[in-house]
Amino acid sequence: MNEALGIALRLGLYVDLMLLFGLALFALYSLEGQERRSGTVLPLRSMLAGAAALGVLLSVASLVVMASAMSGESDIAELSPHIEMMILQTDVGFAWIVRLVALVVAGLAVLFNHRAPGFSLLVASMAGGIALASLAWSGHGAMDEGGRRVWHFTIDILHLLAAGMWLGALVAFALMANINALQSEARIRLLARTVTRFETVGALIVLFITVTGVVNYLFIVGPTLDEVFLSTYGVLLFIKVALFAAMLVLAALNRFHLGPLLQQSLRDGQYRVAANALRRSVIVELVVAVLIVGLVAWLGTLSPQMSEN
Missing domain, CATH: 1.20.120 (Four Helix Bundle (Hemerythrin (Met), subunit A))
Structure with a gap:
């Protein structure tokens, strides 16, 4: 059950973070001027802010499931020390912290889309790219x-x-x-x-x-x-x-x-x-x-x- 849930969470994270990065970047290189303002062509503000928020939730859930699979614990009280250890003492935990910070930055940047659409999309795409790149630390490269x-x-x-x-x-x-x-x-x-x-x-x-x-x-x-x-x-x-x-x-x-x-x-x-x-x-x-x-x-x-x- 944990394995299937872990794969589902990985899929959700991949799609969500790819959308956050790719959609913000698309609006930068394909749209012009006020076309980049949310609602003019694309619902950028709701989609990007939603992707950032969902990315945080999926990241938290993914870490909990990963810690449970590695420790064999399911009770949240027993699981807490393992989660803390993963966050503070592993490369995966460091990548997780970087991802959450990047997602918060992306979400905040999107809030300014109506005032400065180009700048907000630039910041959101950069932060989204960092969040997406952090997923590499949960892939095969971590074994090298x-x-x-x-x-x-x-x-x-x-x-x-x-x-x-x-x-x-x-x-x-x-x-x-x-x-x-x-x-x-x-x-x-x-x-x-x-x-x-x-x-x-x-x-x-x-x-x-x-x-x-x-x-x-x-x-x-x-x-x-x-x-x-x-x-x-x-x-x-x-x-x-x-x-x-x-x-x-x-x-x-x-x-x-x-x-x-x-x-x-x-x-x-x-x-x-x-x-x-x-x-x-x-x-x-x-x-x-x-x-x-x-x-x-x-x-x-x-x-x-x-x-x-």
Whole structure:
């Protein structure tokens, strides 16, 4: 029960912190001026503040479950010393403290969105990135030592940040392309503009996710493909790679077909069909992305050498 709950909490933290970082950053590089003000294009204030608050709750719950699993205690009174020890004497505890501080900073920054939207989003994205990066300390990199540990953490953090940028962008596009938002030509033109602007950023994100994913595999498993795929870890990793390939196909469809089609349909004055097609594609891509994050949360609890079927 604790194992399933731990995986669920990891999934919640991954999705929540990726959204906090990725959505705030998306609003910075894709929107302009007053478009960054919450409610003008996206409900940034409620979503980012909610993500920061939820991140705190999930972090607390995750630490409690982790301490319970490690100590075997379930009573809160008996568990308290173990929680205190984890917070004050382990790297995971230090990363947890950094995450909570970053989440508080992000939440406070969002409160100033209406007064200084650009500055508040910059602070929120930076704090969200720090909170997201802290999750690397609960991954496989924590098992390494010395220089290898530093490099593994660096790769893990880059992988997390790139994934957060992708997930945040997908959520933003899904919100901008919802049926209610596609009732005016101005909103559809805004959607088309942000899709076009995301092309270069999206290509870089895919490159970072691919390269860091391969390097991370080499850190965890090594240059082998034989025995690992006979384990639970290997099966889940194969499914993750297959889903990522499906995401690349959907991203290519958006980039080379649906995006240009939307631009052309705007020039022709017949844009609703193209906009709805893009919306459906983004929603499917978002669902696949969440499934991948779920597999990442599960994989982080497994060892290739210890998860034989």
